[in-house]
Amino acid sequence: xxxxxxxxxxxxxxxxxxxxxxxxxxxxxxxxxxxxxxxxxxxxxxxxxxxxxxxxxxxxxxxxxxxxxxxxxxxxxxxxxxxxxxxxxxxxxxxxxxxxxxxxxxxxxxxxxxxxxxxxxxxxxxxxxxxxxxxxxxxxxxxxxxxxxxxxxxxxxxxxxxxxxxxxxxxxxxxxxxxxxxxxxxxxxxxxxxxxxxxxxxxxxxxxxxxxxxxxxxxxxxxxxxxxxxxxxxxxxxxxxxxxxxxxxxxxxxxxxxxxxxxxxxxxxxxxxxxxxxxxxxxxxxxxxxxxxxxxxxxxxxxxxxxxxxxxxxxxxxxxxxxxxxxxx
Ligand code: UDP
Numbered sequence: 001x002x003x004x005x006x007x008x009x010x011x012x013x014x015x016x017x018x019x020x021x022x023x024x025x026x027x028x029x030x031x032x033x034x035x036x037x038x039x040x041x042x043x044x045x046x047x048x049x050x051x052x053x054x055x056x057x058x059x060x061x062x063x064x065x066x067x068x069x070x071x072x073x074x075x076x077x078x079x080x081x082x083x084x085x086x087x088x089x090x091x092x093x094x095x096x097x098x099x100x101x102x103x104x105x106x107x108x109x110x111x112x113x114x115x116x117x118x119x120x121x122x123x124x125x126x127x128x129x130x131x132x133x134x135x136x137x138x139x140x141x142x143x144x145x146x147x148x149x150x151x152x153x154x155x156x157x158x159x160x161x162x163x164x165x166x167x168x169x170x171x172x173x174x175x176x177x178x179x180x181x182x183x184x185x186x187x188x189x190x191x192x193x194x195x196x197x198x199x200x201x202x203x204x205x206x207x208x209x210x211x212x213x214x215x216x217x218x219x220x221x222x223x224x225x226x227x228x229x230x231x232x233x234x235x236x237x238x239x240x241x242x243x244x245x246x247x248x249x250x251x252x253x254x255x256x257x258x259x260x261x262x263x264x265x266x267x268x269x270x271x272x273x274x275x276x277x278x279x280x281x282x283x284x285x286x287x288x289x290x291x292x293x294x295x296x297x298x299x300x301x302x303x304x305x306x307x308x309x310x311x312x313x314x315x316x317x318x319x320x321x322x323x324x325x326x327x328x329x
Contacts, residue, residue, distance in 0.1 A: 007076030009036030080189020095153035144283035178245025182221035212253025220305030
């Protein structure tokens with residue numbers, strides 16, 4: 001199989017590349033390196049992997065590569081809460097126009113490769129439902145700063161994917177990704193677990209935003225990419241959003257305690273007001289738990305990683321990267 005991954009030098013994209021290379025496939029990665037890094041790809045054997053640094057919005061080689069691909073994973077997007085808040089125009093420009101350009105190219109190619117358009121749990125917006133399942137009505141509050149621009153860009157990606165499925169018959173899957181975690185995730189753009197791991201290993205306080213009662217459901221990225229692989233190739237998944245995540249829900253305060261416990265760190269916990277972390281008028285999502293029945297009905301997917309296993313694995317991998325006296329490499 002020949003795989004094209006947009007945003008393939010990013011966190012999830014690089015795991016997709018590793019996963020498919022491990023299955024003996026050939027992989028082409030395109031990435032503008034805005035948040036991804038070449039180092040993410042050098043972390044594993046890159047035989048049969050070609051990397052192109054380019055902007056998806058302008059890259060002239062796109063049509064050629066699309067024609068050669070059996071499957072395309074579209075992961076390129078502006079991600080990470082810090083970046084989303086700092087660059088609100090880029091969010092819609094890259095996320096919406098990039099997806100449009102890719103789907104147009106696929107429609108022109110007429111070779112009908114399988115396409116996966118990455119959506120996000122953020123499309124559930126400010127829903128007060130305790131469990132998030134695909135069919136529920138979505139609630140947005142555009143006047144509340146933070147997530148809405150990103151959430152609507154991802155919802156637009158879903159609508160684009162459905163439209164191209166309807167009009168051009170593209171076999172497109174649309175996973176809603178819930179908080180993937182694992183090796184190569186960077187804390188620089190806000191993601192919580194790599195930040196807690198580094199803070200714990202450096203012996204500095206773990207910065208919990210708000211009172212820490214907000215919850216998330218974390219899914220190991222190696223589980224995430226297996227689920228994506230299964231969905232992308234499954235006709236029953238084409239044309240509809242499907243939750244991809246781990247239904248185990250944990251508060252951010254309990255996550256901080258778990259990291260401290262597993263690391264044996266003497267770090268304390270510091271509560272930081274949301275405004276300090278994200279700026280004024282930030283609106284936090286208080287709860288997030290996926291229902292994954294649809295994923296399990298369509299595929300044979302089962303989780304292989306618990307949160308504790310992921311934390312232990314990250315601690316092990318990061319221990320060698322931390323220099324004494326609490327400085328981060
Ligand atoms: N968070 C935190 N400390 C940090 C970074 C994030 O307490 O240093 C919190 C953040 O406010 C949110 C949760 O951790 O409640 C998950 O944040 P992340 O950015 O990883 O994911 P998202 O909010 O997009 O689900």
